Amino acid sequence: MTDFLRRLFRTPQGLLGCLIVGLILLAVVAGSWVTPYGPNDMQALARYKAPSAAHWLGTDQYGRDILSRLLDGARSTVVMAVLATFIGTLGGAILGTGSAYLGGRADEFIMRTVDAVMAIPSLLLALLVVSLLGSNSANALLAIAIAFVPSMARISRSVALTVRKQDYVSAAVARGEGAAYIVLREMLPNVIAPIVVEMTIRVSFAVMLFATLSFLGLGAQPPASDWGLMVSEARQFLHRSYWILLWPSAAIALTAIGFNLLGDGLRDALNPRT
Amino acid sequence: MTSDNTPVLTIRDYSLAYRVPAGKIEVLKGIDLTVHRGEIVGLVGESGSGKSSLASAIMRYLPGNAEENAGEIRLGETDLRAQSQRAMADIRGRRISMVFQDPATSLNPTLRLGEQLAEVLIRHQGLSKDQAWREGEARLAHVGLKTPAEMMRRFPHEVSGGEKQRVVITTAFACNPELIIFDEPTTALDVITARQILDLFGALQAETGVASLYISHDLALLSQTARRVAVLEKGTIVEEGETAALFRAPAHPYTRALIDAVPHPEKPLVEAPVGTTAPPLVRIRDVSVHYGRKGLLDTLLRRDFQRVAGNRSITLDIQPGEVLGIVGESGSGKSTLAKAMTGLNAFEGLIEFDGRPLRGLSDMNRSYRRDVQIIFQHPDASLNPRQKISEILARPIKLYGNKDAGTTRDRIVAMLERVRLPASTIDRYPHQLSGGEKQRIAIARAFLSNPRLVICDEITSALDVSVQASVIELLMELHRETGATYVFITHDINLVRQIAHRIAVMYRGDLIEVAPASAIADPDRKPYTRELLAAVTPPASTQRAQPTLS
Numbered sequence A: 001m002t003d004f005l006r007r008l009f010r011t012p013q014g015l016l017g018c019l020i021v022g023l024i025l026l027a028v029v030a031g032s033w034v035t036p037y038g039p040n041d042m043q044a045l046a047r048y049k050a051p052s053a054a055h056w057l058g059t060d061q062y063g064r065d066i067l068s069r070l071l072d073g074a075r076s077t078v079v080m081a082v083l084a085t086f087i088g089t090l091g092g093a094i095l096g097t098g099s100a101y102l103g104g105r106a107d108e109f110i111m112r113t114v115d116a117v118m119a120i121p122s123l124l125l126a127l128l129v130v131s132l133l134g135s136n137s138a139n140a141l142l143a144i145a146i147a148f149v150p151s152m153a154r155i156s157r158s159v160a161l162t163v164r165k166q167d168y169v170s171a172a173v174a175r176g177e178g179a180a181y182i183v184l185r186e187m188l189p190n191v192i193a194p195i196v197v198e199m200t201i202r203v204s205f206a207v208m209l210f211a212t213l214s215f216l217g218l219g220a221q222p223p224a225s226d227w228g229l230m231v232s233e234a235r236q237f238l239h240r241s242y243w244i245l246l247w248p249s250a251a252i253a254l255t256a257i258g259f260n261l262l263g264d265g266l267r268d269a270l271n272p273r274t
Numbered sequence B: 001m002t003s004d005n006t007p008v009l010t011i012r013d014y015s016l017a018y019r020v021p022a023g024k025i026e027v028l029k030g031i032d033l034t035v036h037r038g039e040i041v042g043l044v045g046e047s048g049s050g051k052s053s054l055a056s057a058i059m060r061y062l063p064g065n066a067e068e069n070a071g072e073i074r075l076g077e078t079d080l081r082a083q084s085q086r087a088m089a090d091i092r093g094r095r096i097s098m099v100f101q102d103p104a105t106s107l108n109p110t111l112r113l114g115e116q117l118a119e120v121l122i123r124h125q126g127l128s129k130d131q132a133w134r135e136g137e138a139r140l141a142h143v144g145l146k147t148p149a150e151m152m153r154r155f156p157h158e159v160s161g162g163e164k165q166r167v168v169i170t171t172a173f174a175c176n177p178e179l180i181i182f183d184e185p186t187t188a189l190d191v192i193t194a195r196q197i198l199d200l201f202g203a204l205q206a207e208t209g210v211a212s213l214y215i216s217h218d219l220a221l222l223s224q225t226a227r228r229v230a231v232l233e234k235g236t237i238v239e240e241g242e243t244a245a246l247f248r249a250p251a252h253p254y255t256r257a258l259i260d261a262v263p264h265p266e267k268p269l270v271e272a273p274v275g276t277t278a279p280p281l282v283r284i285r286d287v288s289v290h291y292g293r294k295g296l297l298d299t300l301l302r303r304d305f306q307r308v309a310g311n312r313s314i315t316l317d318i319q320p321g322e323v324l325g326i327v328g329e330s331g332s333g334k335s336t337l338a339k340a341m342t343g344l345n346a347f348e349g350l351i352e353f354d355g356r357p358l359r360g361l362s363d364m365n366r367s368y369r370r371d372v373q374i375i376f377q378h379p380d381a382s383l384n385p386r387q388k389i390s391e392i393l394a395r396p397i398k399l400y401g402n403k404d405a406g407t408t409r410d411r412i413v414a415m416l417e418r419v420r421l422p423a424s425t426i427d428r429y430p431h432q433l434s435g436g437e438k439q440r441i442a443i444a445r446a447f448l449s450n451p452r453l454v455i456c457d458e459i460t461s462a463l464d465v466s467v468q469a470s471v472i473e474l475l476m477e478l479h480r481e482t483g484a485t486y487v488f489i490t491h492d493i494n495l496v497r498q499i500a501h502r503i504a505v506m507y508r509g510d511l512i513e514v515a516p517a518s519a520i521a522d523p524d525r526k527p528y529t530r531e532l533l534a535a536v537t538p539p540a541s542t543q544r545a546q547p548t549l550s
Helices: A002-010 A012-034 A066-102 A104-118 A122-133 A137-164 A167-175 A179-215 A227-237 A243-270 B051-059 B085-091 B113-125 B129-142 B148-153 B161-173 B191-208 B219-225 B243-248 B253-261 B296-301 B334-341 B366-371 B389-400 B408-418 B423-427 B435-447 B465-482 B493-499 B527-535 B540-544
Strands: B009-020 B023-035 B040-044 B066-068 B072-075 B096-099 B179-183 B211-216 B228-233 B236-242 B282-291 B308-318 B323-327 B348-353 B356-358 B372-375 B453-457 B485-490 B502-507 B510-516
Touching: A002 A012, A002 A243, A012 A066, A012 A243, A066 A104, A066 A137, A066 A179, A066 A227, A066 A243, A104 A137, A122 A137, A122 A179, A137 A179, A167 A179, A167 B372, A167 B389, A179 A227, A179 A243, A227 A243, B009 B051, B023 B040, B023 B051, B023 B211, B023 B236, B040 B051, B040 B219, B051 B096, B051 B179, B051 B211, B096 B161, B113 B129, B113 B148, B113 B161, B129 B148, B129 B161, B161 B191, B191 B219, B191 B527, B211 B219, B219 B243, B228 B243, B228 B253, B236 B243, B236 B253, B253 B465, B282 B334, B308 B334, B308 B510, B323 B334, B323 B493, B334 B453, B334 B485, B366 B372, B366 B389, B372 B435, B389 B408, B389 B423, B389 B435, B408 B423, B408 B435, B435 B465, B465 B493, B485 B493, B502 B527, B510 B527
Parallel strands: B040 B211, B040 B228, B096 B179, B179 B211, B323 B485, B323 B502, B372 B453, B453 B485
Antiparallel strands: B009 B023, B009 B066, B009 B072, B228 B236, B282 B308, B282 B348, B348 B356, B502 B510
């Protein structure tokens, strides 16, 4: 484990990615304790303020402190994104690995279905799910998870196909193990490395998808401090004070970059031979 | 024989180490070696002894983390260590060339064989493209390829392994180099093909008088090809001398152990078979295996579809308690039969196990799965790298163990003891064990379910000679203790003659014949069997008495 961390920190992407993601996770965990104001505390006398000593990142149209709202929103935005990615990835990985294990016509059927679902753009699919189930955060999470399943299934299947040919899988089949044991215990742990890498990269997509859904009014509802929602609301006041728009956008971008860098670093660290 | 006074290759006090995160690994320590013109020097050692690193050092093709001492590597008068990469590129192919182990990977699959051969001639001999092509054809005819003009236009996948290796050897000899390094050139080939390649190598060597460094782990083979042999152990040359003298009276204990570990057909390791009156444990009747599946598109377009046959109506009886050896070249269907018997391949025909008929995979129930166990060739691949030994060995107990025989962990420890591994192995991962230890774990896994039939699929071919000897010893001991029936699949005929009661010979999916091991060398065997046996290199130690070629 320490060896793995050392390898991760040796690459610039890995180090930077860890720093940014660490910072974001700190905001997620400790954000609500260090905020100078409540996220929904309105101050009628301090609307549209530029950054100052009292309000580090300025205030929005209701006089709410933007820094406080960002720190508070980190929890919902980032946690939801990570959770959605995790559910989608796990579902896709099990589907792909299972499909590779079954092989033959079953594999053909599963993968062609996955192809059909993949033909729908993930945002469109997420919109479809949310509009069918109703717009709230939980449904948005489910929508994103479902949208991630097909591509994860493809990736894990291609890795699992090579694992399927390994003798330890043959040994398990010859020994009479059940399909669930072979897929979950013999194959899945050996396809996990590329999946973990893909997962970290996908977290950034999920953050952006969440922001998009909230922006379109289909995710979190006001007055939630979700970052995408903050951008959406701030759009109308762009000409009065661009700070309101800038900070949440920057936070989304930073999170996306951080997870992307971490993914790159993990890819190098998990493949010591490259 | 060596009239020139300067040797072609001189290595003096050469050491090599690789830098790794954990420190430095010494691979070669103070190597002294000379190869004269017209001489074949054998370099023998087990895996990890540094044979291939030495070849890379001579070719000046070392990885970036290599660290060398001040030792000397000279080709004739040229100091190879002082050459720039550019100058080395000129020397490689023209003055030194190399033949690798696997012809399938040393030829570029996207280039025609002719292009790969002509490229060397164009690059180093300054021939024009047409000249090089014609020259290439002539050279290919010279190495005994029947249709050289056609061969030049073919791609590597369109010719056999033996033909590929002939092309590689032609390429190596193309520019009349001073030195050729052979890195196990016949290991990846079948016995009969390997014998032909060796004969060709001998002829070319005698004709050109090139100096050769022949790297191999096969002592028997070296004893026939090399004039001098150097034995490499853990990066040090422990013994060097004339081949005949060295094999007759090995001075170093390591050399002696190596020679003794070579399987010896005249020394059987099994007791004579018990009475064969008992009904056979397994009756295989007309079992065929085909690969490939007719696609939907083929059905729609009514296209003809040819399945590839892995086995063609095999009929075979296996007696309880016997060791049945199955030999044959690669692609002869040995492993396909093993996979059909363990339910990894669909098959047609009938397998009767202990009187119970099985017509397909669905007939293989829990008790059949318990009774029939398979051990695979590569322990690296057959043990899940993400599972600890405790989990790997717990599975057969969980599936088939009876509840009152103690806790799972106790039984694993007891089993580890039986395969002579320390109890502390239980909490390790497979990658922390050596190849032989891993194979012992695989054996332990098979025997934990108390099987009645154990199929060993080339289980020793990935191991070194000395490790192979100890694994075979363990298997024979377990055979005596448990009385399990073995099907032992191998291409090592010397080994199988030593341990099997009966030997089945397979060729291209057909079973040629089954004969008692003691009678396999009889002159009235089928022609293919005789051909196979004639190609086998007798073990080194049997040649002590014979006069050697001088």
